Amino acid sequence: MGHTLIIKNMVCARCKSTIVDLLERHGLDIESIALGKVVVKQDFNPKYDVIKSELKDLGFELIEDExxxxxxxxxxxxxxxxxxxxxxxxxxxxxxxxxxxxxxxxxxxxxxxxxTLEKYIINLKIEKVKEYIQLNQLNFSEIAYQLNYNNSSHLAKQFKSVTGMSMTHYKKLQDWDRKALDQIV
Structure with a gap:
């Protein structure tokens, strides 16, 4: 049976790849990996402090508290x-x-x-809206649909409430201020 590591700020495929590289460098075999969680096949206690430190240097955190x-x-x-x-x-x-x-x-x-969890979800959705606007592949209605809003009007109101500007104004700025997902709280 493997040992589970819970890792903070592991929010994308690149994060998973980085962590796999680090753990394999330390001779650990990975049983499974998912966002925020890695199961290694063997005991990692002898290398715990080193792994914890290297994870921190990479912007991750090994979580010990339940x-x-x-x-x-x-x-x-x-x-x-x-x-x-x-x-x-x-x-x-x-x-x-x-x-x-x-x-x-x-x-x-x-x-x-x-x-609140609700506010956290809204903040993440707004960052996703910013990403879609920056990619310029979807119109506002399609973005609203993609993020499961009832309509683009609801999304527009929420976007303005969070950012202080309309989506159209944000799109025109072209100086996009986006937050990394692990920085949203």
Whole structure:
């Protein structure tokens, strides 16, 4: 049976690749890897401090506290569910995946992050909107559909509320101020 590592800020395929390289350099065999979680086949305790330090140097953090690990799992799930473009509410999908009720998850998240889970989801969606605008492949209605908004008007209001500007104004700026997913809290 493997040993599980919960890793903060592991939010994309490039992150996974970087972590695989680091662990393999230390002679660890990876049983499985997913965003925020790596299972290694052997004991890594002798190299724990070195791996923890090298992860930190790369912008990651090895999570040891159970509640922090749950928060990281929630963040990873939000990122995955936003990408899936599902019609089911993200918080419902999180509660199903974790097996806790939405009230408990929301309270834990708010207490830990100083931000409601709903606001965190909105902030991530807005960053995704910025990405779509920058790519210039979808119109505003298509972006709204892609991110499961009822309509582009709802998205436009939320975008302006979060950024202080309209999507059209943001698109014209061409000086896009986007946040990395691991920097949103």
């Amino acid at each position: 509640s922090k690990a749950l928060i990281e799992l929630i963040k990873v799930l939000v990122i995955q569910f936003i990408s899936e473009n599902t019609s089911e509410p993200i918080i419902s999908k999180i509660t199903q995946a974790i097996g806790k009720n939405d009230s408990a998850i929301s309270k834990l998240f708010s207490k830990s992050e100083g931000l």
